[in-house]
Structures are given as C-alpha cells and as structure tokens.
Amino acid sequence: MSDPSKDKSDELIHPVARPFLWLDAPWLKSAMIWVFGLLALAFAGVDFFHHRHEYVPFAETYGFYAWWGFASFVAAVMIGWFGIRKFLGREENYWDKESHDD
C-alpha cells in the first residue's frame, strides 16, 4: 500500500484513476472481509426463507454453495502452497536459466 497523500501529488497517476485512489487505502482490506463475509451470510441466509431446487439433493442444504465455495478456496490455496510449492517449487532459473521476459 502506498501513502494516499503522496499519491495525490503524484502527477504520473492517470487522471481517470484519481477519484479511485481510495481503492489502495489500508482500511479497505479489512473492510472487504466484512463486506464479503456479510454478503456471503446474507445470500446463505436466503436459504432459510426460500428452498432452492437442485438436481443434486445435497446442494439443497442451507448455505451449501457459500461454505463449499469457502472450503474449496481455502483447500485450493493450501494444497497449492503446501503441496505444489513445497514439493514442486524450484528456483526461477531451474530450466537452463530461461526467463520468460527476456
């Protein structure tokens, strides 16, 4: 995160982007947890008032997609981190010192 007050004096920032510099504000990162968490809960809460009809019966359980999405995301990140990176991760020049951006 950069200093917003410094950004305002940064003439190289695109004029269209100037009204949106708050997107880089530190508070936004914490706020997004609440925004997404509450929205996920709200959509999951709909299931308590409305019965979703699904082809797969298990998917009709309350808030199924919300917790499945949450669990899938966490599983994907953890398996990638502790599975792929730990066992298959190598130094950048592993392949004959090739670099994609050369």
Next chain:
Amino acid sequence: MIEAFHIEALAHISPAWPVIIGGLIAAIIPNFTLRKALALAVPVMALVLWFNPAAPGTYGIIEFGGFTLETFRYDPLSRIWGLVFIIAAFINAIYGLHEKDRLADTMGMIYAGAGLGAVFAGDLLTLFFFWELTAISSVFLIWGSRNNAAYKAGLRYLAIHILSGVLLLAGAVIRASETGSWAFDETLSIETTGGFLIFLAFGIKCAFPLLHNWLQDAYPKATITGAVVLSAFTTKLAVYALARGYAGTDILIYIGAVMTAFPVFFAVVENDLRKVLAYSLNNQLGFMVVGVGVGTELALNGAAAHAFVHIIYKALLFMSMGAVLLRVGTVKASELGGLFKSMPATAVFCLIGAASISAFPLFSGFVAKALTLAAVAQEGHVIVWFVLIFASAGVLEHSGIKIPYFAFFAHDRGLRVREAPANMLIAMFLAAALCLWFGIFYGNLYEMLPFPEAALYYEPYTFDHIVGQMQLLLGAMFAFTLLVRFGLYPEEKRSENVDSDWVYRRFGDGALRWIWAMMDRLTAAIGNVINAVGRKLGGRMFQAFSPIGALSRDIPSGLLAIWTSALLAIVLLIAYLAP
C-alpha cells in the same frame, strides 16, 4: 439461427481460404498499413462466407488423387465454432495493430485460417492438413519473442503438435484401411485402434492431463499478441474435434473433471501471470471436455457455449496481461501491483474478463457454464459435479482474483507507466462488450448453439441459480480476504514449479544424454576389442605367413607364392574343362 443471405458463386468457398490467402499475401507486402488493413479485412471476408450458405450441408468438395476432400461442412456445430474463430481473428487483428512484424502478421492470419479450415473440414484428410497447418503457423508466434527460451519452447511445442498430427494421420489411415471411411464424424470410436489414435491426437491438442504442459510451457513465452492469438484457436479446435467425433464418450467426463481441478493448485503459486492464464485455460477446457463426455443435447450446448464465450474472455484476460507486459516489461506477480493508477481502462477490462470467467451473473461465463453443470447433474454424475463446483471456486481464485488483484491492486510498486495503446484498448473494449452482451442477452448465444431448442428451453437466470452462484462466489471471496488478512495467502515470489514437462525436459533429456554417453562408451569399448583382436590375429598371421614367418623358414615365401598360384591355375583349368 441467424438468417443467411446467399451468393451462389461463393457457396463453395470455406471462410478459411480468404484468411489463409490473406496471410500469404501479407508475407509479400512490405507496407505496414496495407498489411494491417488486410489483417482486418480477411475476417470480414470470412464472415461474409460464413453467412453465405443457404442451408446446412457440405460444400467446397475437391476431388484430389482419388480422395474426396470436404473443405466446407456447414452445420450447427461447425457454424458456432467458425463464428467465434472469425470474431477472435478480427479482435486479435485490432489488438496487434501496433506490432510491426511481417512474419507475425502472416502467420497469425494463416493460423486463424487453418483453425477455421479444420473446423469446417468434413473428412479426416482435410482435417489433417489444417491440423498440421495450425501447428506449423502458430509456432512462429512463439518464436516471435526472439529469445532463447521462446526458441526452445517453440521447438518443444512444434514437436508435440507434429506428433499429434502424425497420430491423427496414422489413426485415419488405419481406420480407412479397416472401414474404407475417411469420415470425420460421430462414427469415430476409441474402441478401435484407429479411433483411439485419433482420440489421442485430439487429446494432445486439447491438453489432456499429463499431455498438457506444452500449453503452460509455450504460451507464456509467446509474443504479446501471439499469446492472445494462441489462446483462441488450438485448444478450442481440439474441443470441437472431440465434440464432432467423440461426443458421449464416458472417459471424457473423468478426463475433463481432472482437467478442471489440477490446474487450480498450480495456478495458486504461479508467479508468471500469463502462465496462470495458461493453467486457467486448462481448467476451462476441462468444463468443455466434461460437456462433450456427457454428450446430451444440453451438455453439448454447454461445451459449445463455453468454448464461444471462453475464447472471448480468455483473449480479454491475455490482452490485459499483454498490455501490462508491453508497458511494464514483466507479468511476474512479484513485480507488479497498483497498476490501476496508471492503466485504469486496462484494469476495468481485466476485471470484466475476470468476472466473466468466474461466472458472475450478467457476465458471459454465467450463462455458458450453467448449461454444462446442469447437464452433469441431470445425468447423475454427482462426484464430477462436486469437482466442477470446486473448480468453479478455483477459477475465481486464479483468474477472478489473482490476475487483477496482483497486477492492478495489491502492493503499489510505484510503477507509473502509460495506459495501453489505443488499438489494444479498442480490442479489449470489444471483447469486454461481448462478455457483457452475451451475459445479458444470452438468447443471442443460445440460438446459435448446436441444439438451439434445448438451449432456449433452459433458463439461466432463475432465483435459485443466482442465489447459489452468488453464495459460491462470495464464500470464496470471503475466504480470500480472510486468508490475506491473516497472512495465510502464499506470497508471490520468483520461482518455477515443475510440472509434467519435467518428464521430458529433465528426466527424458537426462535419460537420453545418459544413453548417448553409454552408447559412446560402448562403441569405444567394442572398437578397442576389435582392434585388440585384429592386432593379435594380425600378429599371429604375420608370425606364420610373413617372409620371416614360421612357414618361410624352410622354403622362401616367394617360391611358395609361385607354387600356390600354379596350383590355383591348375584347379581353375580343371574346373573349366570338366564336363
């Protein structure tokens, strides 16, 4: 179906030809503006030819060397693939307008034309011709980067794709020898030798698991425009080929399910954002392959719809990363961040591509993916359905969040660059507009599908579907914010993750080098033995027969030679005179 107009004189010309011929002409045009005008004109010509046929049927039949080549099979399946290839060729041409590379212009057009030719091919020989042409022309889009890594990756890419072509031809020949048919249709079967080889050929191009790594190896090393062009044609051509020949083949359901899931894990920790997109491409192909495997009308509609919208939103994502690469010089996530301050329009277009691929309501991915998921559930493939729902959250992780977040937001690295060139922004705008258009006016997409009645019967925007999808996306996004907040999201760092290419790039290469060295040593050892035996035998012979040898001790060897000659002459004389 869109109403067609008809010009009889053009009825037998496949939309592939103007694009390929345009590419050949571009090769001899030194003028940059003329070449670019041609690149924009040929997709329009192809579109005219696409609209032209009065009715579905086989046109453009060529009799050649005793074979009947069907160059323009126009039916609902080839029609939708052909259209999206033409759209992609046009948008790609706009995106590459700034690029002054005659070879890239030429090969880009020939490649797009070859893709169209393969889609409209009605027999396996015609398919083979265009199949190989896609491989040979597209490799120049990788080599166009003009660095050693791209050169080597291009060679690997070419070798693998030529192998695919060889398998296709071998399978076609075996099948023709058994059945007398060169037909490229639903009569193909993996239960015959020929059919299996053709299936394998399609599988290589479709990047089946363990056959997939040419994609992640080559695409990130292609030129900026090259990667966008490559993302459109090769793999989707393979999905088309599978849909044409192997719809309803059960094993495709499981192959596709694996394809959707495993790239997710690699993409999480991949630092090169164009490589992340290559893994994401693999994941998306998986959905299409599952659809083909299920093989019902709804599922095939799902595969076709997914291929159509995917070509556009994937191109959009590659275009946005191409713009970043052009301006910043890298697409390594560890080096990027905060670019929305410099490239706001590119950031917005990237977000639209990300929302589309993640299947947010109102975006094109939502209306396409829904068809496949519904078909899988309807047919009772419950475990596969769960895998696909997992993979949907995975798509959000790598393409929906990781790509835009690490490039345009995350840590501001102080990169202050110019916005992308106007032509790139126009191309991205068109692709983004199509993502929204087909997401909102999904009827326009559904009516073009292979089974439009079945598609129009399906309603994607039901309350249940929207609620379920929003639960999934918000649950996953909540997980992301939580993991980042508590430092549980892996940091982006410069690294390389080995994949199945390790088998041939490291193990295979090492094994070959070892075998070569062993052969060298074996040859030397055999040579030494032969020399030693020769020397020993020669020594013995010398000791026996030389002028100073044992046999010359009593009689001089010269006299013995005269007597030997005389005896030989007598024997020959007797043999000649004998009756």
